[in-house]
Amino acid sequence: MKVIIAEKPSVGRELAKVFGANTRKDGYIEGKGYSFTWAFGHLLQLAPPQEYGYYGWRRTNLPMLPQKFKLSIRKVKTKDGFVEDPGVRKQLDIIQKLFDEASEIIVATDAGREGELIFRYIYSYLKCKKPFKRLWISSQTDEAIKDGFRNLKPGSEYDTLFSSAHCRSVSDWLVGMNATQALSLSAGGKDVLSLGRVQTPTLAMICARYLEIKNFVPKIYYQIAIQVDKDGQVFKAISADSFDTKEAGEEVFAKVRDVASGFAAGAQIVDVEAKPRKEPPPLLHDLSSLQQEANKKYGYTADQTLGLLQNLYESKLVTYPRTGSRYIGDDVFATVPQLISSLLEHPAFGKQAGNLQEAKLTKRSVNAKKVTDHHAVLITGVKPTHLSKDHQAVYDLVAGRMLEAFHQECIKEITKITVESEILFTANGTVIRSAGWRSVFNDTEDDKKDEDNTALPKVKKGEELPLADKALLEKQTKPKAMYNEASLLKALETCGKDIEDEELRDAMKDSGLGTPATRAAIIETLLTREYIIREKRNLVPTAKGLAVYEVVKDKQIAQAELTGQWEKRLEEIRSGASVQEFKAEILDYTRNITQELLVAGISLGQKPEQKANSNATDLVEPEINSK
DNA sequence: GCAAGGTC
Numbered sequence: 001m002k003v004i005i006a007e008k009p010s011v012g013r014e015l016a017k018v019f020g021a022n023t024r025k026d027g028y029i030e031g032k033g034y035s036f037t038w039a040f041g042h043l044l045q046l047a048p049p050q051e052y053g054y055y056g057w058r059r060t061n062l063p064m065l066p067q068k069f070k071l072s073i074r075k076v077k078t079k080d081g082f083v084e085d086p087g088v089r090k091q092l093d094i095i096q097k098l099f100d101e102a103s104e105i106i107v108a109t110d111a112g113r114e115g116e117l118i119f120r121y122i123y124s125y126l127k128c129k130k131p132f133k134r135l136w137i138s139s140q141t142d143e144a145i146k147d148g149f150r151n152l153k154p155g156s157e158y159d160t161l162f163s164s165a166h167c168r169s170v171s172d173w174l175v176g177m178n179a180t181q182a183l184s185l186s187a188g189g190k191d192v193l194s195l196g197r198v199q200t201p202t203l204a205m206i207c208a209r210y211l212e213i214k215n216f217v218p219k220i221y222y223q224i225a226i227q228v229d230k231d232g233q234v235f236k237a238i239s240a241d242s243f244d245t246k247e248a249g250e251e252v253f254a255k256v257r258d259v260a261s262g263f264a265a266g267a268q269i270v271d272v273e274a275k276p277r278k279e280p281p282p283l284l285h286d287l288s289s290l291q292q293e294a295n296k297k298y299g300y301t302a303d304q305t306l307g308l309l310q311n312l313y314e315s316k317l318v319t320y321p322r323t324g325s326r327y328i329g330d331d332v333f334a335t336v337p338q339l340i341s342s343l344l345e346h347p348a349f350g351k352q353a354g355n356l357q358e359a360k361l362t363k364r365s366v367n368a369k370k371v372t373d374h375h376a377v378l379i380t381g382v383k384p385t386h387l388s389k390d391h392q393a394v395y396d397l398v399a400g401r402m403l404e405a406f407h408q409e410c411i412k413e414i415t416k417i418t419v420e421s422e423i424l425f426t427a428n429g430t431v432i433r434s435a436g437w438r439s440v441f442n443d444t445e446d447d448k449k450d451e452d453n454t455a456l457p458k459v460k461k462g463e464e465l466p467l468a469d470k471a472l473l474e475k476q477t478k479p480k481a482m483y484n485e486a487s488l489l490k491a492l493e494t495c496g497k498d499i500e501d502e503e504l505r506d507a508m509k510d511s512g513l514g515t516p517a518t519r520a521a522i523i524e525t526l527l528t529r530e531y532i533i534r535e536k537r538n539l540v541p542t543a544k545g546l547a548v549y550e551v552v553k554d555k556q557i558a559q560a561e562l563t564g565q566w567e568k569r570l571e572e573i574r575s576g577a578s579v580q581e582f583k584a585e586i587l588d589y590t591r592n593i594t595q596e597l598l599v600a601g602i603s604l605g606q607k608p609e610q611k612a613n614s615n616a617t618d619l620v621e622p623e624i625n626s627k
Numbered sequence: 628g629c630a631a632g633g634t635c
Contacts, residue, residue, distance in 0.1 A: 008634060041633030048629080057628070074633095081628095087635075114632060169632075176630030184629075196630045310635080322634080517633060525630095 003102040004036045004135075005095065007109040007118055010313075010320070011140065012038035015108060018145045027094035035098050039109070043088045044121040046173045047072040049181075059185055063178045063594040065587060069170055071125045096126050105132035107155060110373040113574075116158050117165035134158055138371050141331040164573040167582060171566065172197055174590045179557055182597035183548070193548055193602070194529055198514045199522055200552060201560040203531050205491060206483050207541045207549035216479035222249030224256060226425055227469040228267055230457040234468050237417065237425035242475075249472050255422040258467035265464040267425075271418040272461055279410040281437035283326040284365040284376035285401050287516040288489050290394075293401075295486040298393055299537055302485050302520035308394040309377070317384050318398050320374045322517040328375040329368035335381075336361065336406060342381040343399055352403050352440050361406040362437075378402055400440050407437035415456045421467060429456035482538040485523065492519055495560035513560055551602045557593055 006012035013029065013036070016022065021031025028037035047070035054061040073089055075082040099105060105128070109115035123132070132155040137148035179195040187193055224239040243249035257266025285293070287306065294305040309321040328336075343353035365376060379399050387395060411434040419425040431454065432438065459465070481487065493512040514522050523539070526532045531545030541549065552558045569582045 039633085040635055042631095043633090045632085046630090085635095110633090118633065165632095169630090172631045174630090178629095180629040192628050194629055198631065314635080515632075518631065521631085 001101055002034050002104045002106060003098045004034060004106040004108050005119060005122070006036070006038040007115055008040060009038045011108065011110075012036045014140050015145060018142050027091055028098060035102075037095055037098055038091075039095075039118055039122060040088065040091065042114075042118055042121070043074055043092055044071040044125050045074055046070070046169060049177060057181050057185060057189060059598060062182055062185075062598065063174075063590050064181075065174065065590065069173070071121055092122070092126070095122060099126060099128045099130060102130055105130050106135055106149075106152060107132050108135040111136045111138055112373045113161060113165045113168070113570075115373065116161045117169065120162045120165070131155065138373065139329045139331055139368070139375060141329075143331055144329075160574050160576055163579055164570040167573055167579055167586075168566070168570055171586045174586055175557065175593065178590050178594045179597060182594045183551065183600070183602060186598050186600050187602040191544075192529065193544075194525070195548075195552065195557055195597075197557065197562055197566070198518070199525055200558050201495075201513055201562065202488070202492065202522055203526055203541070203545055204549055204553060204558040205560070206488070206526075206532055206539055207546055207553075209480065209483055210541050210546075213479045213482060218476040218478070220474060220476050222246060223473045223475060224249065224253055224423070224425070225471045225473055226256065226258070226267065226419070226421065226467050228419055228427070229466045229468045230459055233457040235417075235427050235429070235456050237419050237427035238473075240418075240424045240426055246472075246474070252423055253470065253472045256467070256470050257421050258470045260469075263467070265466050267419045267421040267465050267467050269417060269459050269461055269463040269465070270420045270424065271416075272459060273416040273418075275414055276433065277412045277414050279412065279436075279438075280364055281362050281404050281407050281409060282401065284328065284378065284405045285398060286323050286326045286376055287321055288324070288493060288519065289326065290377060290397060290401075291520065292486040292489050293397055294394060295484065295489075295537070297397070298390075300390070300394075301523070301534075302489055303524050304390075305394060306520045308390055309398075312384075312391060312395055312398075315384075316380055316382050317395060319378045319380060321377060322515075323374035323377060324516045325371050325374060326376045327365055327367045327370040328378070329371050330366060332375055332378070333361075333363070333366045336378075336402075339379055339381050339402065340406070342379070342383060343403070345383075346399065348396065349400060349403055349440065352407075356403055356407060359408065362408060363406075365405045404437040404440045407440065408434070410434065410436040410438045417456060417459060419465075427456060429454065431455050482540060484537040484539060488523065488539060489519055492522075495564070513563055547602055551597070551600050555593065555596065556589070 004012070004015055006015060016029040016031065016036040019032050019034055019036070021029050021034055021036060023030040028035050030036075049061070049064050051070050051072065052064065052066040054064045073084045073092065076085045107119045109119045133152040134155050134157065135148045136153055137144050176194075176196040180193065183193045183195055184191060222243040222245070226237050227234050228237055243252070257263035259266070283289075287309070290309065291302040291305045294300040295302065300308070306321065309318065312318045313321050337357070340353050340356050343349045346353065377398050379395070379402060384392070384395055410432065413431045413433050415429040415431070417427045417429075419427065483491065492514055495513055526545070527534070530542055531548060532539050532541050534540075549558070556562050573579055573582065
């Protein structure tokens with residue numbers, strides 16, 4: 001009998017279905033000479049410090065550099081602390097039994113670094129020696145699955161991928177566990193002050209932005225606004241230049257030729273520019289963009305959106321939620337017309353679904369090369385019944401975005417009128433000529449400035465018009481906005497770099513902080529540690545968060561670039577480079593950061609303590625490759 | 628008591 005192990009039940013069931021296996025057992029499905037089983041994500045994790053003899057939180061334990069890492073069963077938090085997850089233990093027993101009976105194992109965990117690690121940790125923990133092959137597919141349509149099974153790879157082809165995955169895991173443990181204990185001890189040891197490759201740069205981004213805003217000195221400046229009258233239709237124009245002082249503004253202001261100053265036609269149209277602008281439909285949603293949208297529209301936290309989406313997924317209403325791709329492959333695209341028809345009776349989208357049925361679908365979101373472990377979030381076509389208000393709202397974000405993504409572009413006409421009256425003024429107007437995808441939610445602009453006019457009257461170059469009114473405006477420069485969940489999620493994708501272009505941002509996916517599956521949890525961790533709090537929709541650092549930031553802000557652990565550097569090295573390891581050098585650097589860094597933090601003496605009302613004695617001399621490097 | 632990663 002062959003055993004196939006998937007990363008999660010949904011995939012295991014899907015594979016079984018394609019094979020026509022349908023005998024449901026506890027924790028697996030049987031049929032046609034195969035058994036299909038699954039994990040629930042990572043079942044095993046690197047064992048905690050005490051399993052290597054590092055008891056308690058003590059300076060003399062640091063740095064903790066286990067010679068060989070152990071695995072332990074995933075824990076859950078209960079009222080009596082952390083205990084082994086009983087469900088995980090049970091599933092491991094089932095997998096063990098199947099592996100024992102197996103002639104061959106087929107690895108069908110997600111096609112990626114963590115998917116490989118999930119299987120290899122199970123294999124290693126169960127001390128299994130059976131041969132295994134690898135299924136490597138990036139879409140779960142029947143055809144892709146059949147094709148994948150015809151092209152199974154030798155398991156050993158992914159040994160270097162496992163090496164890079166284990167390196168990532170061990171490095172995070174070494175740096176995170178040691179830095180956390182070191183900083184906590186240096187602050188007196190009463191409080192957990194956690195640090196990590198992802199959470200600390202995230203905290204740093206929030207703190208840096210907060211301080212930038214706090215230290216921002218607004219600058220006052222002046223502009224002149226005029227109301228131009230074209231046959232009774234009045235439009236607003238703003239001076240192209242601004243003035244640093246009120247006096248300078250007033251001097252020019254006095255010369256602007258409005259009707260009240262005795263000018264019946266004091267403004268001349270210098271230039272009229274009208275050009276169409278095409279806005280392509282947005283890409284389909286990945287988890288992060290969906291969380292951002294839900295936060296903007298409904299104020300849901302990243303964690304809440306993920307929870308609601310997970311429920312919809314478990315009810316088979318939407319596809320896999322923790323995806324980082326905003327694209328689908330051609331095979332899934334072929335099912336889109338059916339999905340659109342499933343929305344014909346939807347109260348809000350029915351009409352648009354009908355229109356879209358007739359139209360040629362835009363294929364901007366169709367690109368098989370950009371589908372990694374999972375494709376973009378879609379509805380499944382199963383009709384929802386009795387959804388709660390919140391579930392319905394999230395479902396509609398998915399369904400509506402699907403209609404938008406395959407819709408036609410929106411065509412706008414952008415008009416810019418330049419008016420002269422002593423100085424130059426400009427008026428901007430935007431008119432939607434063809435709503436295209438924007439008709440789905442009937443959303444107005446998202447980038448509209450309040451000084452923009454919607455429509456401007458038809459005027460001609462050289463035309464002279466009266467000024468109905470003029471005003472001297474006092475304005476001030478504004479600081480950047482505080483981070484909220486939406487803007488933080490976006491910043492995490494690009495390590496804080498501001499990139500507006502959707503496709504360019506997408507290209508940077510691999511160099512972001514955290515993953516779609518973990519970002520909500522990162523924010524929650526910072527909240528649990530009381531490093532940040534929610535103030536309305538903003539994420540604001542606390543005194544504790546700022547104190548931690550002050551200690552680590554110039555250290556590597558607070559730099560988003562650290563992840564980028566690691567990723568580069570891990571990719572080299574995956575393509576065959578030796579792990580030794582990277583391993584040595586990580587150990588070196590662990591020793592350094594631990595030492596630095598122990599003497600830092602964070603000022604949370606505690607004074608710095610004595611320098612810790614070094615016990616790192618005779619430690620052997622941890623074994624990274626399990627072979 | 629602690630990381631980051633995955634999922635129910």
